[in-house]
Amino acid sequence: MKTEETKSETSSPTELIIKMAIKAWEIQNDRMNKVLDSLTDEDLLREIAPGKNRGIYLVGHLTAVSDNLLPLFDLGDGLYPQLGNLFVKIPDKSGVEFPTAAELRKYWSEVNAKLAHHFHAMQPNDWLAKHNAVSEEDFAKEPHRNKLNVLLNRTNHQSYHLGQLILLLNK
Amino acid sequence: MKTEETKSETSSPTELIIKMAIKAWEIQNDRMNKVLDSLTDEDLLREIAPGKNRGIYLVGHLTAVSDNLLPLFDLGDGLYPQLGNLFVKIPDKSGVEFPTAAELRKYWSEVNAKLAHHFHAMQPNDWLAKHNAVSEEDFAKEPHRNKLNVLLNRTNHQSYHLGQLILLLNK
Numbered sequence: 074m075k076t077e078e079t080k081s082e083t084s085s086p087t088e089l090i091i092k093m094a095i096k097a098w099e100i101q102n103d104r105m106n107k108v109l110d111s112l113t114d115e116d117l118l119r120e121i122a123p124g125k126n127r128g129i130y131l132v133g134h135l136t137a138v139s140d141n142l143l144p145l146f147d148l149g150d151g152l153y154p155q156l157g158n159l160f161v162k163i164p165d166k167s168g169v170e171f172p173t174a175a176e177l178r179k180y181w182s183e184v185n186a187k188l189a190h191h192f193h194a195m196q197p198n199d200w201l202a203k204h205n206a207v208s209e210e211d212f213a214k215e216p217h218r219n220k221l222n223v224l225l226n227r228t229n230h231q232s233y234h235l236g237q238l239i240l241l242l243n244k
Numbered sequence: 245m246k247t248e249e250t251k252s253e254t255s256s257p258t259e260l261i262i263k264m265a266i267k268a269w270e271i272q273n274d275r276m277n278k279v280l281d282s283l284t285d286e287d288l289l290r291e292i293a294p295g296k297n298r299g300i301y302l303v304g305h306l307t308a309v310s311d312n313l314l315p316l317f318d319l320g321d322g323l324y325p326q327l328g329n330l331f332v333k334i335p336d337k338s339g340v341e342f343p344t345a346a347e348l349r350k351y352w353s354e355v356n357a358k359l360a361h362h363f364h365a366m367q368p369n370d371w372l373a374k375h376n377a378v379s380e381e382d383f384a385k386e387p388h389r390n391k392l393n394v395l396l397n398r399t400n401h402q403s404y405h406l407g408q409l410i411l412l413l414n415k
Contacts, residue, residue, distance in 0.1 A: 084387075086258040086372055090265075093393045097400060122293035122411045201257055216255075222264045225396070229268060232400040233407035240293045240408070 087197050094224055095192050101231045102185055105135070108238055109181070114174035121237045126165045128241050129174050131234045133160035136181045138230065139188060145204050146220050148191045153180050192224075200224075258368050265395055266363050272402045273356055276306070279409055280352070285345035292408045297336045299412050300345050302405045304331035307352045309401065310359060316375050317391050319362045324351050363395075371395075 084092065109132070117128035126134075137156035143149055151157075156172075163169050172180070200221040203212035212218055255263065280303070288299035297305075308327035314320055322328075327343075334340050343351070371392040374383035383389055 086368070087261065089372070089387060090258065090261050090392060093388050093396060094261075096388070097393075097396045100397075101400065125411055197257070201260070216260060217264050217267070221261060222268075225264060225268045225399075226271075228396075229272065229400055229403040232403040236404035236407035237411070240296055 085197075087201075091197055091200050091221060094221055094228070098192070098224055098228045098231075099189070101228050101235065102189075105181075105231065105235055105238070108235065108242065109178060112238075112241055116241050117174045119241055121240045126237070128238055129171060129177065130160060130165035131238050132174070132177045132181060133171060135231055135234055136177060136184055137161050138227065140180075140184045142188060142223070142227065143184075143191075145206060145223065146191070147205055152184055152187060156180070195220075256368075258372075262368055262371050262392060265392055265399070269363070269395055269399045269402075270360070272399050272406065273360075276352075276402065276406055276409070279406065279413065280349060283409075283412055287412050288345045290412055292411045297408070299409055300342060300348065301331060301336035302409050303345070303348045303352060304342060306402055306405055307348060307355055308332050309398065311351075311355045313359060313394070313398065314355075314362075316377060316394065317362070318376055323355055323358060327351070366391075 112128060117132060120127050121131070133156055136153065137160040140151040140153050141157060143151045144154075159169065159171060171177075201216075201219045203209070203218060204220050204223050207215070207218040283299065288303060291298050292302070304327055307324065308331040311322040311324050312328060314322045315325075330340065330342060342348075372387075372390045374380070374389060375391050375394050378386070378389040
């Protein structure tokens with residue numbers, strides 16, 4: 074019995090590190106969810122600093138970038154591919170109509186639930202395989218261009234904008 | 245010759261992932277250095293948003309947290325341990341005298357040069373070993389509490405504050 078327990082707790086170093094990276098992603102998501110729960114829809118319409126992006130733009134931007142992980146990781150189509158145009162290519166306050174804060178909150182939750190589902194099913198070999206924006210040829214020379222590397226960078230990206238979104242609290 | 249070349253380029257999955265994590269740290273450092281180069285000492289005395297931390301506080305804070313990696317990773321004493329009191333325990337604008345922006349730029353560079361030196365010498369086993377804020381007993385049960393995990397979290401932490409510091413640009 075003891076042996077089995079020990080075995081189930083033991084991961085290879087690679088498995089352990091991948092779990093750490095997924096956990097770091099989840100921590101950022103949890104923090105983001107807490108900040109979103111603390112902000113009203115009206116709060117999200119304010120700029121994070123004078124003349125800078127509004128909260129709603131950052132929520133749309135992060136949702137668009139996360140949604141894009143689905144096709145990038147070969148996990149199917151994005152749920153809301155139209156967000157990539159609105160919140161990545163187009164800057165904030167350019168006169169284009171955006172989804173409402175309530176809609177974006179829903180999209181954010183759905184995209185992250187979908188990603189969480191896939192991330193927990195992915196095996197170490199999946200994480201170390203190439204993503205869809207690199208060719209087989211380039212990947213053979215640059216094996217760091219794998220899905221796990223994208224996850225590390227996207228976690229940092231989310232943290233970067235979370236540091237901005239949090240400025241809307243207690244204002 | 246070809247075999248040797250191939251061998252030198254081939255890493256184990258664990259080595260590859262550790263290199264990716266160090267690279268992600270370096271990318272954040274490079275971005276931070278570029279932002280610092282673009283900001284004057286006067287810029288750093290402004291608040292990132294009305295009523296929020298000033299740039300100088302964030303530079304001190306990030307330097308203090310990075311400096312603390314030295315003792316945490318058993319790499320010797322911190323270069324500027326006094327910063328931990330000033331920029332972690334004490335909030336900004338509390339009337340305490342801080343080092344100047346010029347001094348903090350110097351400390352930041354020195355701390356990061358020292359860390360870069362150590363990080364490149366560390367082997368996979370070093371990265372997966374426990375850090376100094378966890379006991380042997382707890383580490384045996386929670387092997388994810390290793391140095392690499394701290395690096396992943398500190399990279400996110402740096403990215404979080406970089407997202408704030410960048411708001412001082414073009415203001």
